[in-house]
Amino acid sequence: MTDGYGRKIDYLRLSITDRCNLRCRYCMPESLPFIPHQQILRYEEILRVCAAAASLGVIRLKVTGGEPLVRKGCAGLIRELKLLPGIGQVTLTTNGVLLARQLPDLLEAGLDAVNVSLDTLDREQYAALTGRDELPQVLAGLRAALDAGLPLRLNAVPLASAGLEGLLALAELAERFPVDVRFIELMPVGHGTELAPFGQDRLMAALSARWPGLAPAPGRRGGGPARYWTAPGLRGCIGFISAVSHGFCETCNRVRLTSEGFLKLCLCSGDGVDLRAPLRDGASQEELAGLIQTAVLRKPAHHTFSRAPAQDPRNMSQIGG
Ligand code: SAM
Ligand code: SF4
Numbered sequence: 001m002t003d004g005y006g007r008k009i010d011y012l013r014l015s016i017t018d019r020c021n022l023r024c025r026y027c028m029p030e031s032l033p034f035i036p037h038q039q040i041l042r043y044e045e046i047l048r049v050c051a052a053a054a055s056l057g058v059i060r061l062k063v064t065g066g067e068p069l070v071r072k073g074c075a076g077l078i079r080e081l082k083l084l085p086g087i088g089q090v091t092l093t094t095n096g097v098l099l100a101r102q103l104p105d106l107l108e109a110g111l112d113a114v115n116v117s118l119d120t121l122d123r124e125q126y127a128a129l130t131g132r133d134e135l136p137q138v139l140a141g142l143r144a145a146l147d148a149g150l151p152l153r154l155n156a157v158p159l160a161s162a163g164l165e166g167l168l169a170l171a172e173l174a175e176r177f178p179v180d181v182r183f184i185e186l187m188p189v190g191h192g193t194e195l196a197p198f199g200q201d202r203l204m205a206a207l208s209a210r211w212p213g214l215a216p217a218p219g220r221r222g223g224g225p226a227r228y229w230t231a232p233g234l235r236g237c238i239g240f241i242s243a244v245s246h247g248f249c250e251t252c253n254r255v256r257l258t259s260e261g262f263l264k265l266c267l268c269s270g271d272g273v274d275l276r277a278p279l280r281d282g283a284s285q286e287e288l289a290g291l292i293q294t295a296v297l298r299k300p301a302h303h304t305f306s307r308a309p310a311q312d313p314r315n316m317s318q319i320g321g
Helices: 043-055 074-082 099-109 123-130 135-148 160-171 200-210 276-280 285-296
Strands: 011-015 060-064 089-094 113-117 152-156 180-184 227-230 238-241 254-257 262-264 272-274
Touching: 011 043, 043 074, 043 276, 043 285, 060 074, 074 089, 074 099, 099 113, 099 135, 113 135, 123 135, 123 160, 135 152, 152 160, 160 180, 160 200, 200 238, 254 285, 262 285, 272 276, 272 285, 276 285
Parallel strands: 011 060, 011 254, 060 089, 089 113, 113 152, 152 180, 180 238
Antiparallel strands: 227 238, 254 262, 262 272
16 A cells, blocks of 8 residues: 555554563653553454555564563464465564563464564663663573574664663674664654663764774665665674654655554654554454555654654553554
8 A cells, every 4th residue: 555645555563562571761661551451452353454454565564562572472463464365574573581482482473583672781781771680581582583593683772871882792793693783763752752862973983993894785674764784794784773863754664553453654643543443343354444544645754753752642662663
Protein backbone atom coordinates (compact mmCIF):
# COMPACT_ATOMS: atom_id res chain seq x y z
CA MET A 1 0.00 0.00 0.00
CA THR A 2 1.15 3.55 -0.51
CA ASP A 3 0.51 6.53 1.71
CA GLY A 4 -0.63 10.01 0.73
CA TYR A 5 2.91 10.94 -0.32
CA GLY A 6 3.45 7.90 -2.52
CA ARG A 7 5.66 6.08 -0.01
CA LYS A 8 5.40 2.31 -0.07
CA ILE A 9 4.35 1.02 3.36
CA ASP A 10 5.38 -2.60 3.66
CA TYR A 11 6.69 -2.86 7.24
CA LEU A 12 4.64 -3.15 10.43
CA ARG A 13 6.10 -3.00 13.93
CA LEU A 14 4.05 -4.83 16.55
CA SER A 15 4.29 -3.90 20.19
CA ILE A 16 2.86 -6.98 21.89
CA THR A 17 3.12 -5.73 25.47
CA ASP A 18 3.76 -2.50 27.37
CA ARG A 19 5.44 -4.47 30.18
CA CYS A 20 9.16 -4.86 30.58
CA ASN A 21 11.72 -6.52 32.84
CA LEU A 22 14.00 -3.45 32.59
CA ARG A 23 13.45 0.23 33.28
CA CYS A 24 15.74 2.03 30.83
CA ARG A 25 15.79 5.59 32.03
CA TYR A 26 15.03 7.14 28.64
CA CYS A 27 12.13 4.79 28.03
CA MET A 28 10.14 3.82 31.08
CA PRO A 29 9.76 5.15 34.61
CA GLU A 30 9.97 2.68 37.50
CA SER A 31 6.32 3.13 38.39
CA LEU A 32 4.48 3.37 35.06
CA PRO A 33 0.98 1.87 35.46
CA PHE A 34 0.55 -1.06 33.08
CA ILE A 35 -2.31 -1.34 30.63
CA PRO A 36 -4.92 -3.81 31.97
CA HIS A 37 -4.75 -7.22 30.27
CA GLN A 38 -8.21 -6.99 28.71
CA GLN A 39 -7.16 -3.84 26.86
CA ILE A 40 -4.18 -5.59 25.27
CA LEU A 41 -4.77 -7.28 21.93
CA ARG A 42 -4.97 -11.05 22.17
CA TYR A 43 -2.66 -12.98 19.86
CA GLU A 44 -5.54 -13.95 17.57
CA GLU A 45 -6.43 -10.26 17.27
CA ILE A 46 -2.83 -9.34 16.41
CA LEU A 47 -2.87 -12.08 13.77
CA ARG A 48 -6.04 -10.67 12.23
CA VAL A 49 -4.52 -7.17 12.00
CA CYS A 50 -1.36 -8.60 10.46
CA ALA A 51 -3.34 -10.66 7.94
CA ALA A 52 -5.23 -7.51 6.93
CA ALA A 53 -1.97 -5.57 6.66
CA ALA A 54 -0.41 -8.38 4.62
CA SER A 55 -3.39 -8.27 2.24
CA LEU A 56 -2.44 -4.61 1.64
CA GLY A 57 1.19 -5.38 0.90
CA VAL A 58 2.95 -5.50 4.27
CA ILE A 59 5.73 -8.07 3.96
CA ARG A 60 7.88 -7.50 7.05
CA LEU A 61 6.89 -7.66 10.70
CA LYS A 62 8.91 -6.71 13.76
CA VAL A 63 7.79 -7.99 17.15
CA THR A 64 8.66 -5.53 19.90
CA GLY A 65 7.30 -4.14 23.16
CA GLY A 66 7.79 -3.25 26.04
CA GLU A 67 9.84 -6.37 26.22
CA PRO A 68 8.25 -8.91 23.87
CA LEU A 69 9.83 -11.92 25.56
CA VAL A 70 8.04 -11.20 28.85
CA ARG A 71 4.71 -11.93 27.17
CA LYS A 72 3.90 -15.63 27.43
CA GLY A 73 3.78 -17.41 24.10
CA CYS A 74 5.80 -14.89 22.08
CA ALA A 75 7.49 -17.68 20.09
CA GLY A 76 4.09 -19.20 19.32
CA LEU A 77 2.90 -15.85 17.96
CA ILE A 78 5.99 -15.63 15.77
CA ARG A 79 5.29 -19.11 14.42
CA GLU A 80 1.76 -18.03 13.43
CA LEU A 81 2.96 -14.72 11.94
CA LYS A 82 5.43 -16.61 9.76
CA LEU A 83 2.55 -18.63 8.32
CA LEU A 84 0.54 -15.59 7.17
CA PRO A 85 0.32 -15.39 3.38
CA GLY A 86 2.51 -12.56 2.07
CA ILE A 87 4.68 -12.19 5.17
CA GLY A 88 8.29 -12.71 4.16
CA GLN A 89 10.17 -11.78 7.31
CA VAL A 90 9.45 -11.76 11.03
CA THR A 91 12.09 -10.33 13.33
CA LEU A 92 12.28 -9.46 17.01
CA THR A 93 13.63 -6.53 19.01
CA THR A 94 14.52 -7.48 22.57
CA ASN A 95 16.60 -6.31 25.49
CA GLY A 96 18.09 -9.80 25.43
CA VAL A 97 17.55 -10.67 29.11
CA LEU A 98 15.36 -13.69 28.28
CA LEU A 99 16.89 -14.44 24.90
CA ALA A 100 19.17 -17.35 25.81
CA ARG A 101 16.31 -19.11 27.59
CA GLN A 102 13.78 -18.66 24.79
CA LEU A 103 16.11 -19.00 21.81
CA PRO A 104 15.33 -22.67 21.03
CA ASP A 105 11.60 -21.89 20.79
CA LEU A 106 12.23 -18.76 18.73
CA LEU A 107 14.43 -20.65 16.29
CA GLU A 108 11.90 -23.41 16.05
CA ALA A 109 9.19 -20.81 15.34
CA GLY A 110 11.20 -19.60 12.34
CA LEU A 111 12.36 -16.20 13.62
CA ASP A 112 14.39 -14.57 10.83
CA ALA A 113 16.62 -12.24 12.85
CA VAL A 114 16.95 -10.56 16.21
CA ASN A 115 17.92 -7.04 17.28
CA VAL A 116 19.30 -6.79 20.79
CA SER A 117 19.30 -3.42 22.52
CA LEU A 118 22.40 -2.79 24.59
CA ASP A 119 23.80 0.62 25.49
CA THR A 120 26.85 -0.29 27.57
CA LEU A 121 29.10 -3.26 28.33
CA ASP A 122 29.87 -1.95 31.80
CA ARG A 123 27.89 -3.89 34.37
CA GLU A 124 27.51 -1.01 36.82
CA GLN A 125 26.52 1.46 34.12
CA TYR A 126 24.08 -1.07 32.74
CA ALA A 127 22.42 -1.52 36.11
CA ALA A 128 22.26 2.24 36.63
CA LEU A 129 20.72 2.83 33.20
CA THR A 130 18.25 -0.06 33.16
CA GLY A 131 17.52 -0.32 36.88
CA ARG A 132 18.40 -4.04 36.81
CA ASP A 133 21.65 -6.03 37.11
CA GLU A 134 21.01 -8.18 34.04
CA LEU A 135 24.05 -7.60 31.82
CA PRO A 136 25.38 -11.18 32.17
CA GLN A 137 22.01 -12.56 30.97
CA VAL A 138 22.05 -10.23 27.96
CA LEU A 139 25.58 -11.28 27.03
CA ALA A 140 24.53 -14.92 27.34
CA GLY A 141 21.66 -14.16 24.94
CA LEU A 142 24.02 -12.53 22.44
CA ARG A 143 26.37 -15.47 22.62
CA ALA A 144 23.55 -17.99 22.21
CA ALA A 145 22.15 -16.16 19.14
CA LEU A 146 25.62 -15.97 17.58
CA ASP A 147 26.29 -19.65 18.27
CA ALA A 148 22.96 -20.55 16.69
CA GLY A 149 23.80 -18.52 13.57
CA LEU A 150 20.70 -16.34 13.96
CA PRO A 151 21.24 -13.01 12.16
CA LEU A 152 21.87 -10.53 14.95
CA ARG A 153 22.12 -6.78 15.18
CA LEU A 154 22.98 -4.75 18.21
CA ASN A 155 21.18 -1.45 18.80
CA ALA A 156 22.74 1.09 21.14
CA VAL A 157 21.47 4.53 22.13
CA PRO A 158 24.69 6.55 22.59
CA LEU A 159 24.39 8.42 25.86
CA ALA A 160 26.81 10.90 27.36
CA SER A 161 26.93 8.73 30.49
CA ALA A 162 28.39 5.80 28.51
CA GLY A 163 31.52 7.81 27.65
CA LEU A 164 33.59 7.48 24.52
CA GLU A 165 35.49 4.41 25.71
CA GLY A 166 32.24 2.66 26.49
CA LEU A 167 30.79 3.40 23.06
CA LEU A 168 33.98 2.28 21.32
CA ALA A 169 33.81 -0.97 23.29
CA LEU A 170 30.32 -1.52 21.87
CA ALA A 171 31.50 -0.73 18.34
CA GLU A 172 34.34 -3.22 18.78
CA LEU A 173 31.77 -5.99 18.94
CA ALA A 174 31.51 -5.53 15.15
CA GLU A 175 35.21 -6.38 14.99
CA ARG A 176 35.06 -9.38 17.28
CA PHE A 177 31.85 -10.88 15.89
CA PRO A 178 29.86 -10.86 12.63
CA VAL A 179 27.29 -8.42 14.02
CA ASP A 180 26.17 -5.00 12.90
CA VAL A 181 26.36 -2.49 15.74
CA ARG A 182 23.95 0.39 15.20
CA PHE A 183 23.92 3.65 17.10
CA ILE A 184 20.38 4.97 17.41
CA GLU A 185 20.01 8.64 18.17
CA LEU A 186 18.14 9.41 21.39
CA MET A 187 14.69 10.63 20.39
CA PRO A 188 12.53 13.17 22.25
CA VAL A 189 9.80 10.62 22.86
CA GLY A 190 8.52 9.99 26.38
CA HIS A 191 11.47 10.15 28.78
CA GLY A 192 13.94 10.54 25.94
CA THR A 193 14.05 14.27 26.65
CA GLU A 194 15.52 13.68 30.11
CA LEU A 195 18.96 12.27 29.26
CA ALA A 196 21.98 13.74 27.54
CA PRO A 197 22.95 12.08 24.26
CA PHE A 198 26.53 11.51 23.17
CA GLY A 199 27.21 13.77 20.18
CA GLN A 200 27.05 11.91 16.88
CA ASP A 201 29.79 13.93 15.23
CA ARG A 202 32.16 13.28 18.10
CA LEU A 203 31.36 9.57 18.04
CA MET A 204 31.85 9.37 14.28
CA ALA A 205 35.20 11.16 14.55
CA ALA A 206 36.34 8.70 17.23
CA LEU A 207 35.20 5.71 15.18
CA SER A 208 37.12 7.03 12.16
CA ALA A 209 40.23 7.42 14.30
CA ARG A 210 39.81 3.90 15.70
CA TRP A 211 39.23 2.39 12.23
CA PRO A 212 41.05 4.50 9.64
CA GLY A 213 39.47 3.72 6.29
CA LEU A 214 35.97 3.65 7.75
CA ALA A 215 33.79 4.20 4.67
CA PRO A 216 30.15 3.83 3.67
CA ALA A 217 29.32 0.14 3.25
CA PRO A 218 28.63 -0.74 -0.38
CA GLY A 219 25.11 -1.84 -1.32
CA ARG A 220 21.98 -1.57 0.73
CA ARG A 221 21.78 -3.43 4.03
CA GLY A 222 18.45 -4.13 5.65
CA GLY A 223 15.21 -2.46 4.72
CA GLY A 224 15.48 0.43 7.13
CA PRO A 225 16.93 3.86 7.60
CA ALA A 226 20.36 2.96 8.99
CA ARG A 227 23.48 4.29 7.25
CA TYR A 228 26.20 1.65 7.43
CA TRP A 229 29.97 2.00 7.59
CA THR A 230 32.67 -0.58 7.17
CA ALA A 231 36.45 -0.77 7.48
CA PRO A 232 39.16 -3.38 7.04
CA GLY A 233 39.07 -5.64 10.08
CA LEU A 234 35.39 -5.20 10.82
CA ARG A 235 33.32 -8.38 10.53
CA GLY A 236 30.02 -6.54 10.91
CA CYS A 237 29.14 -2.97 10.01
CA ILE A 238 28.74 0.09 12.19
CA GLY A 239 25.41 1.76 11.59
CA PHE A 240 23.81 5.05 12.47
CA ILE A 241 20.09 5.63 12.74
CA SER A 242 19.73 9.35 13.11
CA ALA A 243 16.02 10.08 12.97
CA VAL A 244 16.35 13.49 14.57
CA SER A 245 19.46 15.02 13.01
CA HIS A 246 19.34 13.31 9.61
CA GLY A 247 15.64 12.75 8.99
CA PHE A 248 14.81 9.94 6.61
CA CYS A 249 11.08 10.51 6.51
CA GLU A 250 10.92 10.67 2.73
CA THR A 251 11.74 6.96 2.58
CA CYS A 252 9.74 5.89 5.65
CA ASN A 253 8.14 2.51 5.00
CA ARG A 254 6.53 1.67 8.33
CA VAL A 255 3.58 1.98 10.65
CA ARG A 256 3.24 0.72 14.22
CA LEU A 257 0.61 -1.23 16.12
CA THR A 258 0.56 -0.58 19.87
CA SER A 259 -0.26 -3.39 22.27
CA GLU A 260 -3.77 -1.91 22.69
CA GLY A 261 -4.43 -2.13 18.98
CA PHE A 262 -3.83 1.47 17.95
CA LEU A 263 -2.28 1.77 14.50
CA LYS A 264 0.19 4.63 14.88
CA LEU A 265 1.23 6.38 11.71
CA CYS A 266 4.44 8.13 12.81
CA LEU A 267 6.64 7.97 15.94
CA CYS A 268 6.23 11.69 16.36
CA SER A 269 2.49 12.05 16.01
CA GLY A 270 -0.48 10.76 18.00
CA ASP A 271 -2.52 10.27 14.84
CA GLY A 272 -3.68 6.80 13.88
CA VAL A 273 -6.66 4.52 14.15
CA ASP A 274 -7.98 2.26 16.89
CA LEU A 275 -8.36 -1.26 15.53
CA ARG A 276 -9.30 -2.95 18.83
CA ALA A 277 -12.89 -1.71 18.91
CA PRO A 278 -13.66 -2.81 15.34
CA LEU A 279 -11.90 -6.14 15.98
CA ARG A 280 -14.07 -6.76 19.02
CA ASP A 281 -17.22 -5.46 17.32
CA GLY A 282 -17.00 -8.09 14.61
CA ALA A 283 -15.33 -6.20 11.75
CA SER A 284 -14.51 -8.37 8.73
CA GLN A 285 -10.98 -8.69 7.34
CA GLU A 286 -12.00 -6.40 4.47
CA GLU A 287 -13.24 -3.77 6.92
CA LEU A 288 -10.00 -3.97 8.94
CA ALA A 289 -7.98 -3.60 5.75
CA GLY A 290 -10.10 -0.59 4.79
CA LEU A 291 -9.45 1.09 8.14
CA ILE A 292 -5.70 0.50 7.81
CA GLN A 293 -5.56 1.77 4.25
CA THR A 294 -7.58 4.91 5.05
CA ALA A 295 -5.39 5.72 8.06
CA VAL A 296 -2.15 5.14 6.14
CA LEU A 297 -3.23 7.80 3.65
CA ARG A 298 -2.97 10.30 6.53
CA LYS A 299 0.60 9.34 7.48
CA PRO A 300 2.45 12.62 8.08
CA ALA A 301 5.09 13.72 5.58
CA HIS A 302 7.75 13.99 8.27
CA HIS A 303 8.36 14.17 11.99
CA THR A 304 8.79 17.48 13.79
CA PHE A 305 11.32 16.42 16.43
CA SER A 306 13.58 19.35 15.67
CA ARG A 307 10.82 21.73 16.75
CA ALA A 308 9.16 19.87 19.62
CA PRO A 309 9.07 16.54 21.45
CA ALA A 310 6.67 13.88 20.17
CA GLN A 311 3.03 14.97 20.10
CA ASP A 312 1.91 11.74 21.74
CA PRO A 313 1.82 11.06 25.48
CA ARG A 314 2.88 7.43 24.96
CA ASN A 315 6.29 6.27 26.19
CA MET A 316 8.58 4.36 23.84
CA SER A 317 7.78 1.22 25.88
CA GLN A 318 4.16 1.61 24.76
CA ILE A 319 5.06 2.28 21.13
CA GLY A 320 7.80 -0.27 20.58
CA GLY A 321 10.62 1.89 19.25
N1 SAM B 1 12.41 -3.93 25.01
C1 SAM B 1 12.87 -4.10 23.69
C2 SAM B 1 14.25 -3.48 23.51
O1 SAM B 1 14.68 -2.75 24.40
O2 SAM B 1 14.83 -3.74 22.47
C3 SAM B 1 11.94 -3.57 22.63
C4 SAM B 1 11.24 -2.27 22.88
S1 SAM B 1 12.31 -0.85 23.02
C5 SAM B 1 11.13 0.44 23.24
C6 SAM B 1 12.88 -0.67 21.36
C7 SAM B 1 14.05 0.25 21.18
O3 SAM B 1 13.66 1.57 21.47
C8 SAM B 1 15.25 -0.03 22.06
O4 SAM B 1 16.37 -0.24 21.24
C9 SAM B 1 15.42 1.22 22.88
O5 SAM B 1 16.77 1.51 23.13
C10 SAM B 1 14.78 2.24 21.97
N2 SAM B 1 14.34 3.45 22.65
C11 SAM B 1 13.52 3.58 23.71
N3 SAM B 1 13.34 4.89 24.02
C12 SAM B 1 14.07 5.59 23.11
C13 SAM B 1 14.30 6.99 22.87
N4 SAM B 1 13.73 7.92 23.61
N5 SAM B 1 15.10 7.34 21.84
C14 SAM B 1 15.68 6.39 21.06
N6 SAM B 1 15.49 5.08 21.22
C15 SAM B 1 14.72 4.68 22.23
FE1 SF4 C 1 12.23 -2.05 28.36
FE2 SF4 C 1 13.18 -1.84 25.88
FE3 SF4 C 1 12.17 0.29 27.16
FE4 SF4 C 1 14.45 -0.70 28.00
S1 SF4 C 1 14.08 0.19 25.98
S2 SF4 C 1 12.68 -0.13 29.32
S3 SF4 C 1 14.20 -2.83 27.62
S4 SF4 C 1 11.05 -1.48 26.54
